[in-house]
Amino acid sequence: MSILIGLCSMFVHLLAFAILARAVTSWLPIDRNGPVVRALDAITDPVLDPLRRVIPTIGMIDITPMVAMIMLFAIGGALEGAA
Numbered sequence: 001m002s003i004l005i006g007l008c009s010m011f012v013h014l015l016a017f018a019i020l021a022r023a024v025t026s027w028l029p030i031d032r033n034g035p036v037v038r039a040l041d042a043i044t045d046p047v048l049d050p051l052r053r054v055i056p057t058i059g060m061i062d063i064t065p066m067v068a069m070i071m072l073f074a075i076g077g078a079l080e081g082a083a
Helices: 002-027 035-054 064-082
Strands: none
Touching: 002 035, 002 064, 035 064
16 A cells, blocks of 8 residues: 555656646747647646636736645655655
8 A cells, every 4th residue: 555655646746846847948948839848738737727727827927836836745745644
């Protein structure tokens, strides 16, 4: 059982880092249709899109990735504590 919890925790942390990578690439002047950016969008959109419907932007700043990362690290930490 602890192996399954460990795998879930690792998945949650990898998803949080994918969100971080997506946020960083949004600041860089790179092609938004490139394969890496499209892969990050496909991986992170299922997490970020529902949160964007609930969390308003602050001016022109989208804080959804930060909120998602905090939530995912909290979930990952809880899973590691349960293992």
